[in-house]
Each structure stands twice: as structure tokens, then as C-alpha cells.
Amino acid sequence: MWDTVYGHESNKKFLANMLQGERKTPSLLFYGPEGIGKKRLAFEFARSFLCLDDPLGDCTCRSCRAMRSGTHPDFIYVEGQGKRHDILIEQVKELERKAAFAPVLSSYKVCVIDDADLMRVEAANSLLKLLEEPPSYWLFILVASQVSRMLPTIRSRVMALRFQPLSREDTRKVMRTLAIAQGDVLATLSDGSPGKALALSDADALTWRERVLTVLERIDDPCLMGNLAALDWLDRIGTDDTRTALEMILLLLRDAMMLKEDRKMPLYSEDLRGRVAFCFADWSLPGLERALRETDHYWRGTAQSVNGRTILEALFLQLHCLAKE
Numbered sequence: 001m002w003d004t005v006y007g008h009e010s011n012k013k014f015l016a017n018m019l020q021g022e023r024k025t026p027s028l029l030f031y032g033p034e035g036i037g038k039k040r041l042a043f044e045f046a047r048s049f050l051c052l053d054d055p056l057g058d059c060t061c062r063s064c065r066a067m068r069s070g071t072h073p074d075f076i077y078v079e080g081q082g083k084r085h086d087i088l089i090e091q092v093k094e095l096e097r098k099a100a101f102a103p104v105l106s107s108y109k110v111c112v113i114d115d116a117d118l119m120r121v122e123a124a125n126s127l128l129k130l131l132e133e134p135p136s137y138w139l140f141i142l143v144a145s146q147v148s149r150m151l152p153t154i155r156s157r158v159m160a161l162r163f164q165p166l167s168r169e170d171t172r173k174v175m176r177t178l179a180i181a182q183g184d185v186l187a188t189l190s191d192g193s194p195g196k197a198l199a200l201s202d203a204d205a206l207t208w209r210e211r212v213l214t215v216l217e218r219i220d221d222p223c224l225m226g227n228l229a230a231l232d233w234l235d236r237i238g239t240d241d242t243r244t245a246l247e248m249i250l251l252l253l254r255d256a257m258m259l260k261e262d263r264k265m266p267l268y269s270e271d272l273r274g275r276v277a278f279c280f281a282d283w284s285l286p287g288l289e290r291a292l293r294e295t296d297h298y299w300r301g302t303a304q305s306v307n308g309r310t311i312l313e314a315l316f317l318q319l320h321c322l323a324k325e
């Protein structure tokens, strides 16, 4: 059942029951961290909901074929479009117009609204009216990562399903299915979000992790500034790369704390366990805690058009002092 979506077993079960029970069509909200398969499951569920033959099977009815080819006349997908990738009032107005028409191919219409937490107030109020009196044959599925940003009135109109991050094993399976290079390592770095793992892959995060770890391995060298000056990657580092580098430092520091506290938890950089342990062997726990706070501070502060070299040099210099505490 919906095997292309890994994990989320209890939510799948709930949705399967909904399909088999009497077809009421409440509005649904799928919420949870980004990149864990909420939208994918919304699409799969929509296909089953619109299906004309065998909703939970590997069906090839007209409706299912149309869903797979992205041409289903009764399926509507809305995603953020504004400058801030938010949903605009015009998009909701368009939905209102469509609501006047009955389904064409299936017995229902399904509307998936992605980024439902990124909606301006006018758009949200307009959507609220639709949710308050939905056309009887419509199913709305809202997808959101930051549910706290949604209007409480909208939240009170939907049946909310919470989605948890995937297990490491499931995240790895997704990476393997997608044949991503070093997918296992990226899955471990991603906190159970395949979407995050893919973003790390795109950002070449493992190269950045190697670069910053190499610096950290010699962080107490008296010639630190000279060593940094010799790094040519630091010269041409852009804003996104700076953020990736800082994120990798954060994960390495968290691992170092896990090791220091002797917690039996898997590390983000499990593949580099020995190197991480050796690198931070002489650090004190308070030193690591402060280093983590400082790095987090820099990471939050990297806005657009920062000078990556300046930021990283300043941070490494601070870490140089903290390493000796």
C-alpha cells in the first residue's frame, strides 16, 4: 500500500481506513518536517481516493493512469508562488471558481495545497470559507511544515495528521532507490528527512564536511591564521557554501559532545567516528558547548551576501581559543 512512500505506517493505516469506510470527505492536514514524504503520500492518497477500481492495489484504471501522467481533470495541485513562495489570494479565488464544477472522471475532486503554512492572511481567510462549506464531492489535503504559522481557524477545520521524521534505515532506503552517491552517509546526516539528504547532496555537503574537519583537526595549531590563508576554497566561498560549511561544523560538534558525554547514540558522522573522536579528544565539555553555541550563532546570522571567508575565519579563531579551555 503506497509503497513508494517509506515509513509513516500509522498515517497510512488511518488513510486506508478512511478509504474503506463510508466516504465522508473531511479536509485533511498533513504536517511535519520538510522532505519526509508528506506531499508524496498526499498524491498517492489522492490517486487512491479518485480511483475507479482498486484504490489500494496497483491499479491501472483510467483515473489512476491519469493521476500518474499528471493529467487528471479532478485533481488540483496548488503550491506557493509569491515572492516568498507563499500562496496568493488569486490562487484561492481560482479554486473557488473551480469548486463550482462537478467531477469529470471520478466521483470526487481532490485538491492538494502544498505550503499551506505559507499563506497571506487574505488568502487564508478566503480558503477558510471554502473549508467551512466545502462542495460535497471535494477533498482538500493541506500540506505544511510549520503548522504554528497557520490560522487557528483553518486548523480547527481540518483533520490533522502529524508526520514524523523517517528512521535512518528508511531514509537510507530512499537514497538507495534514488541511487544517490554516498546516500547512506547523507541519510545519516539528515535527521530522517530524505528531502534534506538530497539537499545536502546537491550542496556537496560531504566535501564541505571534509574541508572543515581538516581545519578542525589542526585547530590548536599556533599558525592557524597562516593555514587558513593558504586555503584556496576559502577565497571563493559563497553564501550557500558558507551555510553548508557551518552546518557541517555544527554536526561535527554535536557528535563530539555525544562522544564526550559517552551517550550511546549514533553519530551524524558515524562513518568518521574515529577521526571525530581523535579530533576533539582534548576538548572539554564546556568548551564544546560554547563552540556549539558560537557556531549556531554564526549559522543563524548568515544572511544574503555575507563574506564567507571573514565569517569562517572569525569562527575558527574562536574555536582555536575554545579548544584550549
Ligand SMILES: [Zn+2]
Pocket: 051, 052, 053, 054, 055, 059, 060, 061, 062, 063, 064, 065
Ligand atoms: Zn484505479
